[in-house]
Amino acid sequence: FITNAPVRTSSWCRRATAPGGGYFGLTAFIVEAGTPGLTVGPPYDKTGLHGSPMADVHFEDCHVPLDQVLGGEGAGASVFTSSMKWERTCLFAAYLGTMKRVLDGTLAYVGEREQFGVPIGSNQAVSHRIVDMTLRYESARLMLYKAARGLADGSDDEIAPALAKLAVSEAALQLGLDAVQLHGALGILTGEAEALVRDAMPSRIFSGTNDIQK
Ligand SMILES: Cc1cc2nc3c(=O)[nH]c(=O)nc-3n(C[C@H](O)[C@H](O)[C@H](O)COP(=O)(O)OP(=O)(O)OC[C@H]3O[C@@H](n4cnc5c(N)ncnc54)[C@H](O)[C@@H]3O)c2cc1C
Incomplete structure (x- = not known):
């Protein structure tokens, strides 16, 4: 359920880079629209907020360069x-x-x-x-x-x-x-x-x- 996913030029997401590492095991990334492995589902038909389309975002074998890490490795929870x-x-x-x-x-x-x-x-x-x-x-x-x-x-x-x-x-x-x-x-x-x-x-x-x- 990602806000504006159908019209975004980039997204930020976080994932566990050190599973089991708790607060410091998460890292945040910026992922540009069009990055191979990133796909956006069809917009949901929702009751309100019609000015802001919402869709699912999927990542599969999606490689993100190191310079798109936000705040450094392990800073995802803080970001x-x-x-x-x-x-x-x-x-x-x-x-x-x-x-x-x-x-x-x-x-x-x-x-x-x-x-x-x-x-x-x-x-x-x-x-x-x-x-x-x-x-x-x-x-x-x-x-x-x-x-x-x-x-x-x-x-x-x-x-x-x-x-x-x-x-x-x-x-x-x-x-x-x-x-x-x-x-x-x-x-x-x-x-x-x-x-x-x-x-x-x-x-x-x-x-x-x-x-x-x-
Ligand atoms: C309009 C809209 C835009 C959104 N945009 C984004 C976005 O851009 N990016 C993004 O990442 N997400 C987005 N979301 C998703 C949103 O963050 C989640 O829907 C929300 O965090 C709830 O998660 P869930 O839907 O899985 O509900 P669940 O976690 O399944 O919760 C269902 C119900 O159980 C209650 N519940 C669950 N766990 C507990 C607990 N531990 N204690 C007490 N009550 C609990 C919840 O309060 C809720 O009432 C969006 C959602 C909406 C509606």
């Missing part, structure tokens, strides 16, 4: 841990923008849509849901900013990016579901709210599942 910190922070920043747009759109909608002679937003059950959405968005945003600040400062803290990933992905999915709910039947028509649900579902799985983050 992976470091890149995961960046991925768990930067990739999830994109969700914040979508969440904010969906939240603003939903807030406007509950002020306009009238049922029983009043805007639906004047019902406490609706406004409480809006507060929950706002709280989730604002909390996730602050956690992601904290992780980003740590990266900018060169911190080796792995917990802040993991917590940010956990917070943003859970908040994005729930915010999307709440937005769909508040739009009634309109919510299940193709649009930003249902797209957020479809795009947020995989975010709880990639970059290390949320269960593993915990």
